Amino acid sequence: MKVYLNRKNNAVHFEASSELSTVKVNIDGSESIGGEGKGVRPMELILMALGSCSVFDLTTILQKQRQEIEDIEVEIEGQRRDEIPNIFTSIHINFVLKGQIDEVKAYKAAELAVKKYCSVHDMLAAGGVDITYSIKIN
Secondary structure (H helix, E strand, O other): OOEEEEEOOOOOOEEEEEOOEEEEEEEOOOHHHOOOOOOEOHHHHHHHHHHHHHHHHHHHHHHHOOOEEEEEEEEEEEEEOOOOOOOEEEEEEEEEEEEEOOHHHHHHHHHHHHHHHOHHHHHHHHOOOEEEEEEEEO
16 A cells, blocks of 8 residues: 655645555645645544544444444544643544434444454554544434
């Protein structure tokens, strides 16, 4: 896998692309280093990667369990330490599910999705990040 970053201005706005996709992602830094709000910040991308990796697997598992999913939303919140580098110390993933979904099956599916199948989770957990999750069914 290979990604590319192309500088878009004289500050810290970059456009990211991948050899696996035609989609472009705008990335920008904080204002303190010249960022202009033209993209997401790198640490936000980490949370997005964890959330998307987990929810892809959760969706697949729930579908295999024949659960009727109307909608899924994911909220991911990370806590960072004060010392530089400001790495994540803990992250919480909240899955909000809508549909005819059995709560016991949903929790089992989330356990598998987050802790067994999500490679982003494993990389972060190996670095000492405490990752938790919760489920809400509407």
